Amino acid sequence: MKRLSTLLVCAVLVMVASGCGYNTMQQNEEAVKAAWGDVEAAYQRRNDLIPNLVEVVKAYAKHERETLQAVTEARGKVGSIQAGGGALNDPKAFSQFQEAQASMSSALSRLLVVVEQYPDLKANQNFRDLQVQLEGTENRINVARTRFNKAVQEFNTSIRIFPNSLTNSLILHLTPKEAFKAEAGAAKAPQVKF
Amino acid sequence: MSSEFGVQRQATRITGKSCLRARSKHVRLLVVFSVLLFSFFGPCVFPGSRLLAPDSELSFLPEAHAADVPPLKGYVNDYGDMMSSTTKSRLEAELKAFEQTDSTQLVILTVPSLEGMPIEDYSIRVAEAWKIGQKGRDNGIILVVAAKEKRMRIEVGRGLEGRLTDLTAGRIIDLVIKPRFKRGDFNGGFIAGTAALIDAVKGEFTAEQAGPAAKTDSLSPIFTLLLFAGIGLLMLGSISRILGGVAGALGLPAIAYLTVGPSVLILVLLGLLGFVMGIFLPSLFSGAGRGRGGGIFFPGGGSLGTGGGDFGGGFDSGSDFGGGGDFGGGGASGDW
Numbered sequence: 001m002k003r004l005s006t007l008l009v010c011a012v013l014v015m016v017a018s019g020c021g022y023n024t025m026q027q028n029e030e031a032v033k034a035a036w037g038d039v040e041a042a043y044q045r046r047n048d049l050i051p052n053l054v055e056v057v058k059a060y061a062k063h064e065r066e067t068l069q070a071v072t073e074a075r076g077k078v079g080s081i082q083a084g085g086g087a088l089n090d091p092k093a094f095s096q097f098q099e100a101q102a103s104m105s106s107a108l109s110r111l112l113v114v115v116e117q118y119p120d121l122k123a124n125q126n127f128r129d130l131q132v133q134l135e136g137t138e139n140r141i142n143v144a145r146t147r148f149n150k151a152v153q154e155f156n157t158s159i160r161i162f163p164n165s166l167t168n169s170l171i172l173h174l175t176p177k178e179a180f181k182a183e184a185g186a187a188k189a190p191q192v193k194f
Numbered sequence: 195m196s197s198e199f200g201v202q203r204q205a206t207r208i209t210g211k212s213c214l215r216a217r218s219k220h221v222r223l224l225v226v227f228s229v230l231l232f233s234f235f236g237p238c239v240f241p242g243s244r245l246l247a248p249d250s251e252l253s254f255l256p257e258a259h260a261a262d263v264p265p266l267k268g269y270v271n272d273y274g275d276m277m278s279s280t281t282k283s284r285l286e287a288e289l290k291a292f293e294q295t296d297s298t299q300l301v302i303l304t305v306p307s308l309e310g311m312p313i314e315d316y317s318i319r320v321a322e323a324w325k326i327g328q329k330g331r332d333n334g335i336i337l338v339v340a341a342k343e344k345r346m347r348i349e350v351g352r353g354l355e356g357r358l359t360d361l362t363a364g365r366i367i368d369l370v371i372k373p374r375f376k377r378g379d380f381n382g383g384f385i386a387g388t389a390a391l392i393d394a395v396k397g398e399f400t401a402e403q404a405g406p407a408a409k410t411d412s413l414s415p416i417f418t419l420l421l422f423a424g425i426g427l428l429m430l431g432s433i434s435r436i437l438g439g440v441a442g443a444l445g446l447p448a449i450a451y452l453t454v455g456p457s458v459l460i461l462v463l464l465g466l467l468g469f470v471m472g473i474f475l476p477s478l479f480s481g482a483g484r485g486r487g488g489g490i491f492f493p494g495g496g497s498l499g500t501g502g503g504d505f506g507g508g509f510d511s512g513s514d515f516g517g518g519g520d521f522g523g524g525g526a527s528g529d530w
Contacts, residue, residue, distance in 0.1 A: 007429050038522065129361055132526055136360030139314050143523030 021164030025172060028155040032177055035151040036088050038144040043101055044082065046137045050075045050108075053130050057111065060121035067107075067114050074104040094178045108134075145180045152179040261309040261316055263323040266301070266515070269293075274304030274341040281381040285388055292392050297399045298333040298354065299326045299519070300391055302384065307342040313527050316340075317349040327351040327519020333399050334519035335391060337384075346371065347527040348391070355524040357398045358391070364526035366390045375530035419449045427472050435473050442472025 054068055061068075078100045081087070087097040121127055156176045159168045168174055264273050269289035270282050277285075289300050301324065308316050317338040327334025332353035339346040348363040370390045374383035423445045431438025446468030447461040 003432065004429070007425060007432075042523075129364075132364035133360050136364075136524060136526055139525075139527075140523040142314070143318055143521075 020167040021158065021161075022167050022171065025155075025158050025164055025168060025174060028151070028158045029174060032148070032151045032155045033088065035144070035148040039141070039148045040082065042137065042140040042144040043078070046104070046134070046141065047075055047078055047082075049130060049134055049137060053111075053127075053134065056124065056127045056130060057115060057121065060118050060124065060127075061114065064111075064114050067111050070107040071104075071111050074100070074107040078104050088177065089175075091178050098180060149179040152177045261305060261307065261311055263320050264303070264305070266324045269299075269301055271301065271303045274306045274339065276304045276339065276341055276380045277384055278381055281384060285384060288388060288392075296396060297328065297331070298335070298395055299328075299515070300335045300337070300388065301326050302337045302339075302388070304339045304341060306340075308340045308345065313338060313340060313343070313345040313347045314523070317347045317525075317527075318521060318523055321349050321351075321521035325518045325520075326515075327353065327517065329518030329520075331399060332520045333395075334521070335395065336521075337387065337391070343529075344375075345527065345529045346375075348525045349521055350525040351519045352522045352524065353519070354395050354398060355522070357395045358525075360524060360526050362394050363524075364528065366394065367526055367528035372528055372530045423449055424475075427468075427475060431472055431475055438472035438475070439469045440472065442468030442470070442475075444468070446471070 050071060054071060057064070058068060081093075081097050081100045087093040115121055115127075155174075158164055159172075159174050159176065264271065268286060270277070270285050272282060285302065289302075293299050303320060305316075317336060320338060321334070321336055324336070325334075326336055332351040334351035335354060335358065336349040337346070338349060346367060348358070348367060350358045350360075350363060366387060371383045371387040374380075374386060427438055427442050427445065430441045443465045447464045450464050451461060
């Protein structure tokens, strides 16, 4: 019996040492946070491009006040939500974030459709540069979102599978994280083509 | 009358005692089995779980039914057959020299068709599969050209995004490569485009800065697995030799299968070894009496370690080409 208890202590020690998935879950959560940082950075990058874009378009397309205003408003909304933060741990804030970014995307693509009617604007080097940057940013957003979803999936799996789930419910109390859902206009970067 | 009662009382006492004993045995068995369960299945989902699902990158998602990523052959991978052999060897030499001075890796890929996939999606898959650039510096560039769709893209590693901005990449496509491609001068387009890309990122990194690639510092998961299995084996073996033998015969090949995945013959041999170990390891312990300690684990672990010596063989081990550079979707695309 004594030998048995010694062995048991050994077993417990080893289990504690390797953590019953404790470390894995922590690592995965950090990975999700890092991926989220990339997502935010990519969206922020897009947001930073908007004022310039609006400025350039305004110079050529004065009559498109409504479209321009929609973009500016969407930008303001996105900004206020991003400033709030905490979207990663709060499903409600997360869906708000996603919604705001989606409305930003659709306002932008409407603007770019409108621009089609202004050949002078399209020929403007400044505008073309912005357009390339916008394209690049949309692509980064796309990549960052995909990677974020993958990290979330990994994390969510790791807190559910067996010994980890035990550790989680006893010690860590981590909750599953939300992933981006594919939606019209947000899953695929709007095609910015001229 | 009273003697009858006495007998009865004694009988109840006896049954109570044996019941207690039986229960304690049950508890013991339960504990042992639960520990065994942990020891065999626990480690599978501990840090070692990477082995079970080898780095399934974004690039190998099931929906990736379109164009596959071809193997990385060298600096110039002309699967689309767009270049002459002289251009190829010239670019190979240029790019090799550039990597030697600047450590930045520039790789060209041409494909016959994207098979319906947007070039941005395809090129990020290529970037994730090839991992061009050094780990930590992320100094890789991939020029992807699709012959049939007449699309091209410059995929820029994170470390070079400052120099080779989306804008610069877009201008190189628009002003340098596109006009030549339009004329049908593919050789000229690749040569001029490569030169422009090299000029754009020259000096961002130099070869001297290049340190040894960062190594992963995680302990071998085999060690954890063996530790667990060893304890489980000892516990079972201390209950019954046969049980220990069976556990060893099953557990050892199971571990080998999960971590290394050797042939059937080796699995069978390991099973035999496990059987013998399961029978004799516990007796070694009980024979040694007080003197037992952690030391006994290691001979067992050592003999297994040689069996599993060559596992791993990761995607990018040993090679300086495609050393783990990270891409974040930077760059620009265009057509001609």
